[in-house]
Amino acid sequence: MYKNNNNSNGSNSANGGVNENLKKMVEITIAKATAFIKEFYYPLYDTERLEVLNLYKDPSISIWNGTECQGLEKIRNLLSEIPKSSHTIETFDCQPVQSFPNILPEDIDNPNILITVTGKVLYGTVSTHNFHQTFLLVKDPSNPQSLFISYDCIRLTS
Amino acid sequence: MSGRGGRIIKKRGGRGGGGGGRAQSNPNRNRFNVFVNRSNNNNNHVDDSYQRICISNLPSTTDRNDLMDFLKNKAYKPMLNFKGSEYKNSRFYFSVEKPEDIPSLVSLSGVRYGGVKVFIAKEDKSSFSQNRVVQNTAPRANNRKIESMKQQQFTSNKQMKLLEDHIDTNYTKSTVPELVDFSYLYTTKEIDFNDLKTIRQLFRLVSEKCKKATTISFTHNSITSLSPFKAMMTHSLDNIINFNFDSNKIANLSELDNLLDLSLRELVFTNNPITNIPNYRMEVARKFPDLQYLDGKEITAEDFPPSPIPPLRSNFCDSAERQQFAYKFLEKYFTAFDKNRSDIITAYFDNSKFSITYTQDGSSNPTRGSTKTYQRFNRNLKKQADIVKKTQLLFDGYDQIYNFFKLYPTTSHYLASSVIDTFLAPGSQYLNVVIHGHYLETVFKTKRSFDRVFILAPAQAGSEAAKNGWEAVILNEQLHVRPYVRFPRLEQQNGAIAAAPAVPDAQTQETLAQQLSIVTSLKPEFAKECLANNQWDLNTALENFKSLKEQNQIPPTCFN
Incomplete structure (x- = not known):
């Protein structure tokens, strides 16, 4: 459905050679990812850390620099263990994650979302690092219009 | 055992280490020799009977006679005579017969010759030793520029x-x-x-x-x-x-x-x-x-004072089997990416998604080499851009993705020094692989660090991917490129799952067994067994061997 985009960087047609369905899905994905990053995850993480728990569900996993925490209880422990933080976001990106193989029609209005974020993080008062964090946001079966964190995976890269 | 190369040797006394005794001998002598020989003057002193002008910005292949005629005409001095020429340090030097002709020649500085702007100045021999090549005849901006240019070159x-x-x-x-x-x-x-x-x-x-x-x-x-x-x-x-x-x-x-x-x-x-x-x-x-x-x-x-944060550990995986699967995929993928990039095309399908983000360090030149490519396709959503642009930068399907990788610099990845996390997203069959590593741009000799996320699904039997030897197909991929920085020191993983790295091939097994056998005097077959019981890690095997030996738990028949 989203194929036939042969003029890959197409700029001749009025919409820039972009498939309308894809464009719509990108628009929705970006709006949700932006809100997640700027209004929820990082502001909460840096100020009211445990509120972040509301963004996970029980099967969720959080992987902190090679250590996995599965389930709300373990994620809560992890969140409590990490000292006060201050994140500065430098880049972020997101992609709709589609079902595979491509049999079912895509849920254009509410796709799952892959998010990657990079930036700087200060833990406590002296420990500054670069970080890279990956999130997969997936549909909440009990409330199909909302998403929750299926997993997040963070690495300090300096 | 000392490693590669000696330690830094401590400062030697005074200036002996560096200055050297001949510091004050005339460092310019060699420059003068060229000049002196040409004018058949055997003194070390410069004593050319003619004053010279110096013309910069022209290649050595320039026709000197034509250049001389051009200057004569431009200066309206038909009686002007040049007495010899020299090309040195990317500049022409023309000896001028009558010193009174020099100012009109110098005033031509900035004139175009064959489309090239040339700079002309009077050569000032006396100033060589003071690092100043040109003495200004007029305080013109041009001359000042030349002077500083020449001074730089000279220095x-x-x-x-x-x-x-x-x-x-x-x-x-x-x-x-x-x-x-x-x-x-x-x-x-x-x-x-x-x-x-x-x-x-x-x-x-x-x-x-x-x-x-x-x-x-x-x-x-x-x-x-x-x-x-x-x-x-x-x-x-x-x-x-x-x-x-x-x-x-x-x-x-x-x-x-x-x-x-x-x-x-x-x-x-x-x-x-x-x-x-x-x-x-x-x-x-x-x-x-x-x-x-x-x-x-x-x-x-x-x-390393006690860190305020929990320990950083190496490669995470939720199952050793899936980790092997991921490593095998990455091995094939990056080998193709580095050596035969068109082979990666079949690892993607119609609806694969790919995008790239980039962070620059302060010093890199944005117009140089690969930096331009990274910047042009950087989809950093933190920056404002219209939705069409943002959609275009999400490459959709193998065609678009491969077209992008054609523009990507040639690379050489160091997979062995990467940190790789491998796990299933809860409740799904999608394998998530997050790899942090670095590569060398083979043409520009620039090292870059990267973070790359793959969401993989098993390749369907009979699919294009499977036919080309891929066990998995890429659904989503996000690549972040950044200036090269070493990854922080990591603690080794412990626990059963993590301690199951790839089993080395038969030849490596033999080599390891041989090494252990030499150190411990174990018979090769027992050395091998010992290694197999310790995940083929030589150090662990050796340690366990030592502790068992101390407890007299190893029968003498195991030894050579």
Whole structure:
């Protein structure tokens, strides 16, 4: 459905050679990812850390620099263990994650979302690092219009 | 056992280490010789009977006679006569018969000859020794520019010569081939070690002439910036592992980032302001995971105060089997990516998604090399862009994705030194692989760090991917490219799952068994068994062997 985009960087047609369905899905994905990053995850993480728990569900996993925490209880422990933080976001990106193989029609209005974020993080008062964090946001079966964190995976890269 | 190369040799007394006795002999002599020989004058003194003009910005292939005629006409001086010419240091020198003709020639400076703007000045012989080539006849902006241009060129040639002489006298004849010493050259020979050109020349000379060197000493040189030292990357100077910067003016930790491309064993910054920075030792040790000595003191656990954060661990996986699967995929993928990139196309399908983000370091030139490509396709959503652009930068399907990778620089990835997390998203069959590593751009010789996320699904039997030997197909991929920085020191994973790295191939198994057998005198078959029981990790195997031996748990029949 989203194929036939042969003029890959197409700029001749009025919409820039972009498939309308894809464009719509990108628009929705970006709006949700932006809100997640700027209004929820990082502001909460840096100020009211445990509120972040509301963004996970029980099967969720959080992987902190090679250590996995599965389930709300373990994620809560992890969140409590990490000292006060201050994140500065430098880049972020997101992609709709589609079902595979491509049999079912895509849920254009509410796709799952892959998010990657990079930036700087200060833990406590002296420990500054670069970080890279990956999130997969997936549909909440009990409330199909909302998403929750299926997993997040963070690495300090300096 | 000492590692590669000796330790930094401590400062020698006074200036002996660097200055050298011949510092004050006339460093310009060799320049004059060219000139003197041409005018058949055997004195070391310059005594050309004609004054000369100097014309810059033209290639040596320029027709001199035509150029002379052109200048005569332009200056409206039909009686003007040139008496000989010379091409030297990218400039023409024309001897002028009558000195009174020189001002009208010099006033032509800036004229176009064959479409090229040429600069003309009077040669001032007396000023050679004062580093000034041109004396202004008129305080014109152009002339000032030329002067500074020439002065730079002159200084640079002079420094090159000085450096070469220095290496020839102090290194080539030295009995310590491991050490190249450039100490005190700022004070004794005015060599500017903060200048990129100088450092470039220096490293070129070192790579040509000091092949055995492991240590370079730059003490007492008023160095404030290490950014010229990035130039080392363009020469293969991997043998240099110790740097001595004692008694310089390095003040910022960020200066050290210019050395991050190097695997260093020892650094010395004593008598630099940088050593007063709080947590200085810790910060340096963190930046250089290979570093063993700093300022003459070994780096130990004390240099890493208790961290406020939980430990950083190496590769995570939720199942050893899936980890193997992921490694196998990555191995095939990156081999193709580096060596035969068109092969990766079949690892994607119709609806695969790919995008790239990029962070730049302050010093890299945005118009140079691959930086332009990264910037052009950078989909950083933090920045404002219209939705069409954002959609275009999400490459959709194998065609678009491969078209992008055609523009990507040629690379050489170091998979073995990567950190790779492998796990299933809860409740799904999608394998998520997050890899942090670095690659070398083989053309531009630039190292980059990257973070790359793959969401993989098993390749369907009969699919294009499966036919091409891919066990998985890429659903989503996000690539982040950033300046090269070493990954922080990691603690090794413990626990059953993590301790199941790839089983080495038969040949490696044999080699390991042989090594263990030599150290322990175990019979080869028992050495092999011991290794197999310890995940083929030689050190673990050896440790367990030792403790078992101490408890007399190994029957004598196991030994040779």
